[in-house]
Amino acid sequence: MIRIRGVTKDYDRRQILRGVDLSVDDGEMVFLTGPSGAGKTTLLRLLYAAERPTEGEIWVAGSRVDTLARSEQPQLRRKIGVIFQDFKLLRRKTVLENVTFVLRFHGIGQREAHRRAYQVLKRLGLHHRQSALPESLSGGEQQRVAIARALVYQPRLILADEPTGNLDADLASELLSLLCDINYQGATVVLATHDHALLESLPARTLVLRRGVIDYDGMWPP
Amino acid sequence: MIRHALAEGWLILRSRGPISPILALALAIPISLAGVTVSLRQWLEPVIDLSDRESVVAVLLHPRLDESQRRMWISEESRSHPDWKLVDVEPEELAARLASWFPYLEEVLQREGPQMLPHMVEITTRSPQSVLELKETTAVLAVGPTSSVNRVVGQVARRFSLVLLLVAGTLVSGAVLLAAVWVHLELHRNAEEIAIMRLMGATEATVRGPFFVAVVVPALLAAVISVVMTVVAVGWMAQLAAPLGLEARGALFVVLAGQVLGAVGLPMIAAFITLERHASNEES
Numbered sequence: 001m002i003r004i005r006g007v008t009k010d011y012d013r014r015q016i017l018r019g020v021d022l023s024v025d026d027g028e029m030v031f032l033t034g035p036s037g038a039g040k041t042t043l044l045r046l047l048y049a050a051e052r053p054t055e056g057e058i059w060v061a062g063s064r065v066d067t068l069a070r071s072e073q074p075q076l077r078r079k080i081g082v083i084f085q086d087f088k089l090l091r092r093k094t095v096l097e098n099v100t101f102v103l104r105f106h107g108i109g110q111r112e113a114h115r116r117a118y119q120v121l122k123r124l125g126l127h128h129r130q131s132a133l134p135e136s137l138s139g140g141e142q143q144r145v146a147i148a149r150a151l152v153y154q155p156r157l158i159l160a161d162e163p164t165g166n167l168d169a170d171l172a173s174e175l176l177s178l179l180c181d182i183n184y185q186g187a188t189v190v191l192a193t194h195d196h197a198l199l200e201s202l203p204a205r206t207l208v209l210r211r212g213v214i215d216y217d218g219m220w221p222p
Numbered sequence: 223m224i225r226h227a228l229a230e231g232w233l234i235l236r237s238r239g240p241i242s243p244i245l246a247l248a249l250a251i252p253i254s255l256a257g258v259t260v261s262l263r264q265w266l267e268p269v270i271d272l273s274d275r276e277s278v279v280a281v282l283l284h285p286r287l288d289e290s291q292r293r294m295w296i297s298e299e300s301r302s303h304p305d306w307k308l309v310d311v312e313p314e315e316l317a318a319r320l321a322s323w324f325p326y327l328e329e330v331l332q333r334e335g336p337q338m339l340p341h342m343v344e345i346t347t348r349s350p351q352s353v354l355e356l357k358e359t360t361a362v363l364a365v366g367p368t369s370s371v372n373r374v375v376g377q378v379a380r381r382f383s384l385v386l387l388l389v390a391g392t393l394v395s396g397a398v399l400l401a402a403v404w405v406h407l408e409l410h411r412n413a414e415e416i417a418i419m420r421l422m423g424a425t426e427a428t429v430r431g432p433f434f435v436a437v438v439v440p441a442l443l444a445a446v447i448s449v450v451m452t453v454v455a456v457g458w459m460a461q462l463a464a465p466l467g468l469e470a471r472g473a474l475f476v477v478l479a480g481q482v483l484g485a486v487g488l489p490m491i492a493a494f495i496t497l498e499r500h501a502s503n504e505e506s
Contacts, residue, residue: 074423082422092233105425149422
């Protein structure tokens with residue numbers, strides 16, 4: 001599903017990633033961890049073509065991402081469900097609209113989109129707030145809307161950037177179980193987190209990123 | 223995609239409130255003024271034509287020239303100035319003209335006879351100033367006025383129409399600038415939303431559609447306002463021009479069609495360029 005070869009990313013002469021090599025198979029669940037500033041978010045941004053690497057090759061879901069033309073980016077992004085650290089919700093849209101609007105890009109009709117969105121929101125315990133605007137939600141609720149939006153179109157790959165950062169322990173555990181379910185159904189999940197409790201709650205392949213280099217690649221706890 | 227563009231475009235328009243009609247009016251004013259200016263030029267065109275008309279310059283020949291010398295002079299000048307048309311005015315005809323222009327001379331002219339008058343030649347030309355060179359020749363006694371009122375009025379009208387065209391061009395440039403600033407601000411206001419849509423897999427057409435709708439609606443409103451304003455203004459000008467015997471050359475609907483195209487097309491072009499630049503900047 002993901003193949004990265006010799007990827008380097010520089011920002012203003014500062015090297016964030018240094019020759020990263022990585023391979024993630026279809027249906028794998030992978031944790032990406034490391035201290036703040038280690039390059040976790042940058043690595044995820046490279047995977048959904050929000051950035052281009054300075055050097056190296058990136059392949060995601062059969063597409064070469066590092067040289068992907070602008071016109072081909074939507075096609076790639078529709079295969080990926082991204083849960084953003086800062087939620088990235090549309091401020092002027094309700095919870096339900098935030099979840100359904102992505103289904104429009106997949107050519108799904110309004111009635112079916114509402115049905116699917118309601119199901120996902122119900123699973124995340126947010127169906128009673130479907131008419132609320134994001135600004136009236138708590139941080140945890142906004143996080144769950146962002147998660148619902150990433151899951152609603154059942155993508156083949158889920159990239160989650162600190163998805164439990166604003167959730168309490170119970171909700172974090174519920175989210176992890178939801179991602180595990182999705183993973184069991186065949187989706188590949190890459191979850192970036194620095195929450196050790198979360199890592200220890202589920203034995204899975206873990207990549208530790210330190211100073212732009214993958215320092216550890218194996219099961220966690222080691 | 224069209225439904226998405228219409229729905230989202232309508233949301234953008236609704237969130238703007240009264241700004242859309244104000245923008246439409248702001249766009250309609252320079253476009254209608256440009257239309258009125260072009261129409262005014264259509265009214266001036268018949269007057270401008272006067273500047274191209276031929277002028278007639280009177281040349282008095284020296285009385286010492288006999289008939290054969292006069293004919294030779296006329297044929298020589300005709301040969302050396304092919305653009306001149308020379309007509310020999312007989313003394314009898316000149317006497318008749320003088321008598322009609324200056325009635326108090328009639329008695330003198332009858333008493334002395336037309337033979338006392340010098341021979342006159344009328345030169346018809348598009349460049350009356352060129353006739354002045356004859357002043358230096360010994361055969362010519364005097365050269366008459368080389369400028370005509372028609373010609374001067376025509377030249378003034380031509381310069382005025384050029385000024386009007388410049389004014390129209392400036393107004394249209396102002397409209398383009400206004401449209402570009404308007405779209406740019408709109409895009410800036412919705413930049414975050416656009417970025418999120420792109421990250422979620424929206425195609426460029428999906429992202430741009432609502433903006434085009436949000437631009438086209440006020441642009442259409444601007445087109446209607448500018449057409450109405452121009453029709454009213456031109457109707458008023460026609461009332462003023464009728465007593466002067468002036469008629470517009472060229473159809474008003476051409477100007478109106480140009481205004482509609484300008485009001486809708488300029489913001490669309492501005493929107494296209496701004497969205498394209500925005501997408502390129504985001505990519506880089």
